Amino acid sequence: MNGNIDIAIIGGGAVGLSVAYHLLQMGGCSVRLFEANRIGSGTSWHAAGIVGPLRSSLNMTRIAMYAGHLFSELENETGKSTGYRQTGGLWLAQNHERLTELRRIHAMGNRVGLGVEMVSPQEVTQVAPHLRVDDLAGALWVDEDAQVSPVDLCAAYASGIKQLGGLIEEGQPVERIETDNGKLKGIALLNGERVKCDRVVLCAGLWSRTLAANVGVDVPLQAVEHMYVVTEPIDQLREPVPVVRDLERGVYLKGDTGKMVIGGFEKHAKIWNPASEIPTDGGYLMFAEDWDQFAPFMQAAVERMPVLESTGIQMFMNGPESFTPDTKPLIGETPELPGLFVAAGFNSVGVMSSAGVGRELSEWILNGRPRFDLWEVDIRRVSPKWNKTKNLHLRMQEAVHTQFAMHWPLKQPEPRVGLHRSPLYERLISAGAVFGCLPHWEVPLWYAESESERSIIHTFGEQPWWDITQREAERMAASVALIDLSQFSKFKITGKQSLEGLQYLCDGDMDMRLGQSKYTVMLNQRGGIEADVTVSRIDSNCFRVVSGASTRYRDFSRMRQILDYFDDVLIEDRTQDEAVLGVMGPLAREVLQRVFSENLQTEKFPFGHIRKVKIGGMEVTALRRSYAGELGWEIFMQVDDAMMVYDLIRAAGEDFGISHLGMLALDGCRIEKGFGHWSHEWDSDVTPIEARIEHTLGTRHRDYLGYDAIRRQKEQGVSQRLLLLEVLLQTSERPLLLHDELVLCDDEIVGLTTSGAVGPRTGNLLSFALVEFEPGESFLEICNKHLQIEVAGDLYETRVLTEAPYDPDGMRMRG
Ligand SMILES: Cc1cc2nc3c(=O)[nH]c(=O)nc-3n(C[C@H](O)[C@H](O)[C@H](O)COP(=O)(O)OP(=O)(O)OC[C@H]3O[C@@H](n4cnc5c(N)ncnc54)[C@H](O)[C@@H]3O)c2cc1C
Structure with a gap:
């Protein structure tokens, strides 16, 4: 049989089923779902069934929250129980730093209207009398924490799909995705059938990586053995038993019809690779019990819940689950093969995420984009280097454990793998660089001048590196500094x-x-x-x-x-063909003039211009711009020339005390200049008017993508705006402003911060924030509002800055 359809879905786990269900609900397309074995027989049936709507970012929380609505709605629609039950849940903190982290997460819950509350150890005993609390500093309570039965959920999805006229084909393995001349054509089934379609959705769980690799697409995920145990029934349990996350011990406890389910997230998870590329083994795979691996969790659980000491174990569940290098799922249209969509790599939360991911991916497939920005989990964030088998295996030393580990600011992945290094790496090391990781690159965070400055100290309080960034920025502002910018993407x-x-x-x-x-x-x-x-x-x-x-x-x-x-x-x-060196500061012209063939005076080389220039016989491209807000040039050079160009410029700057500036100082400098950037201040949901970068809108230019929406918004006005806030401190202690801190106006939550810094040249404590207000309110009216920022439960007064606190007229940059 040869069939033509609009959309083929590979994989009938919770995720594939939810995508099919939501596509059919949206309508206007024909869908066939192919499952190699039985629905839910891959990883989904193993799941402990925890549903935790509170995540670490706004959009991930919005995705997760939808499960609470859908799982009960599905029951009404199909008449099939999903086993969804709200029990509430606790996140336990044993120390002050963890409590601070929970207070920050609590703010996120507040923003989206979840029933969250910080509770004392005594209050913990009121909802969970079975727990030991004498070692606790406090906890976060979430009303909406819940559980679902994964097997019943899959059956309910399938029933919903059938009601909507969809087709699920079990026992139907897909052999490969088919392309022609680099374009997606359809899929080929193991039975020889070819299905033509212009969109394929790959929801094949841990098997997704190989199917994708066969058509040159990177889906970097790795399966590991993931385990929990179910105890014998316990008499004293008081229902409902809340979900408990004992974060320091890396263990979770959940009730299950009078029994307890105990699971955990360990370091050095056990890698597992399937024997065959396609699961034609009947599914319902189960690994052997591994008490060596699980014993620490059992011990931790007994310490937290003493009655477990005398409770027997009824079942040991050990199944494969896919984790990713950055522990976030891989969702969206693949950059290598348009038309191929992926939803895989769920890092132990795929069942609860299936609802929101199914809905957003369906929007993406049918309407071109999800309802809100999903960059955080977008498959286009992935580097091919992440997908090297060796790198994936190394990342599993940490990826599973990361689920409950502290999410420190400046936390670095260990081991560091799958990253590019600047062609100037050796020179930067000699200059004292302390490296940190961007998603694809190792970059100098700052330059140490003593051994004590070399370590990255984790804290949610005052950052030890603030003084270093101030030193670096002051030197740049007084003279000239070198900034390695080789990680820029170049096309x-x-x-x-x-x-x-x-x-x-x-x-x-x-x-x-x-x-x-x-x-x-x-x-x-x-x-x-x-x-x-x-x-x-x-x-x-x-x-x-x-x-x-x-x-x-x-x-x-x-x-x-x-x-x-x-x-x-x-x-x-051209990203990896060229290195980039920023030369910034009031003396940049004098330094570069010593080595450049070109006249660098403003009349000859104005701001916002680019020229080919000779330096020591080598040709480089000099662009006069500055993200730091100083007089300066970005020098683009061939990778092979990079060290020589660097040496020449550094030698030319010796007399002027040329220094280096790291990424953290640069980030502080750009905030001081009021420069936002994509993925922090704005994303695909924020317009240039809301972002207050109207100056980018061409005045004569009318035919760009999005113009009509901008014209409409100009007529109708906006209801959110990006503001630059200065925190007005009452004491000498400065809070750490990261992002996603609450912004309040007269006690009402009106927005979230997007990034923050201690301005390295001004000393001001600054934060960008995206703030909602009444349509029609003028910027002046907004400036007069009483805005406060909440950081880990403490409120700070702010004032809205009407101009950048550093060099507002841009005279330094343009001089
Ligand atoms: C022990 C354990 C506990 C867990 N606890 C929880 C929890 O409490 N909460 C939670 O949300 N998540 C939990 N998870 C994670 C969750 O189970 C997974 O994230 C989720 O099931 C992934 O769903 P999926 O649809 O992506 O993958 P799967 O369920 O694996 O579905 C993929 C399907 O694709 C099919 N397939 C593969 N290749 C092909 C092919 N070539 N042709 C046709 N079909 C193919 C497979 O047969 C499989 O059925 C747990 C996982 C484990 C192992």
Whole structure:
């Protein structure tokens, strides 16, 4: 049989079933779901069934919260029980730092209206009298913590799918995804049938990686043995038994019809690889009991719940679960193969996430994007290096344990694998660089001047590196500093319609003079910002585009997909061909003039321009821009020339006391300058008007993607805006402002912070925040509001800054 359909789904676990259900609910498409064995027989049936709606970020919480609604709704719709039951839950803290972390998470719960409360150890005993609490500092209570029966849930999804006219084919293994000339064609089944379709959704759990790899797509996940035990019935249990997460011990406890379920998240999880690429083994795989691996959890559970000491174990469940290098799922359209969507790598929360992920992915497939920004879990964040088998195995030493580990600011992955290094790495080490990790790169966080400055100290309080960033920034502001920016994503766009393509992609007018460069943003249909980039015109049909480090694959694939509609346009990813060195500070011109062939005076080389320049016989490209807000140039050079160019500039700067500036100081400097950036201040849900970067909107330029939405918003007004807030301190202790802290106006929650810093040149405590207000309220009215920021339960007064606190007129940068 040869069949044509719109969408094929591979995998009938909780996730694939939910995607099918939501696609059919949205309607307008034909869907077939192929399951190699029986539905739910992969990983889903193993699940302990915990449903925990409170996650570490706003959008992940919004995704998780939908489960509470859907799991009961499905019961009404299908008449089949999902076993969904709200029990409430506790997150236990044994020390002050953990309590601080929980207070920060508590704020997130408050923002979305969950029933969250910080409780004392005595209050813990009131809801969970079976627990020992004498070692606790406190706990976080969540009303909406719940449980579901994974097997019943899968059956209810399947029933819903059938009611909606969908087709589930069990015992139908998919052999491969089919492509033709790099384009998705459909799938081939093991029985020889070929199914043509223009969209495939890969929900094959741990088997997804291989199916994807066969068509050149990276889905970096690794299965490990994941275990829990179920005890004999316990008489004294008082129902409902709340879900308990004993974070320090890495163990969870949950009630189950009079018994307890005990599971945990360990270091050095046991890697497991399937014997066959396609699961034709009948499913319901179960590994042997491993008490060596599980004993620490059992002991921890007994310490927390003494009655377990004398309770027998009824069942040992050990099944495979997929974890990812950054412990976040992999969702969305793959950059390598448009039309292929993925939802896999659920890091032990796939059953509860199935509801929200199914709904958002269906929106993504049918309407081009999810209802809210999902960059955090977007598969386009992934680097091919993450997918190397050796790197995946190494990451499993930590990935599972990360679930309950402290989420310290500046926490570094250990071991560090799958990362690029700057071509200047050796030089930066010699200069004292202390490296930290961006998603794809190791970057200098700061430059140490003594052994004591080399260690990264974790705390939620005052950061030891604040003084270092101040030292680095002061030196730059007084003279000149070098900043390694090699991690920038760099693209070259050429061809007959390259200008037309960029005009459509960017909100600013890209019809610039040769040698001119502009900061601009790329929008979606709704006017939301999809990328922020610097575009430089090198020739009439040749442009250079530079964007942030983490969005490399997302920016490239999105630009390529859109530019494909234009004649003869080629986009190349040049990220690893070039190193970039920022030379910033009031003496940058004098230093560079010693080694550059070009006249660097403003009349000859104005701000916002790019030139090819000779240095020591080598040709480099100099771009006059500054993210730090100082006079300066970004020097783009061939990787092979990088060390020599660096040496020449450093030697030229010796007389001027040239120094180095790390990423943390740069981040503080950009906030002091009021420069936001994508994935912190704005994302695909925030428009340039809301982000207060209207200056990027071209005045004559009218035909860019998102223009209509922007025009409408200009007429109708906005109801959220990005503000730069200064925290007004009453004491000398400065709170750590990260992101996602609550912003309150007269006790009402009105927004969240997006990033924060102690300004390294001004000393001001600053934070960007996205704040809601009444439509029609003017910026001046907003400035006069009484806004406070809540950090870990403490309130801080703020004032809205109407201009950047550092060099508001930009005279230093443009001088
Ligand atoms: C011990 C344990 C406890 C857990 N506890 C919880 C919990 O409390 N809460 C929670 O939310 N999550 C929990 N999880 C995690 C959860 O079970 C998973 O994240 C979730 O089941 C993943 O669902 P899935 O649909 O992505 O994958 P799966 O359930 O594995 O479904 C994938 C399906 O794809 C099929 N398939 C694969 N290849 C092919 C092919 N080529 N052709 C056709 N079909 C194919 C497989 O047969 C399988 O049925 C737990 C997991 C384990 C192991």
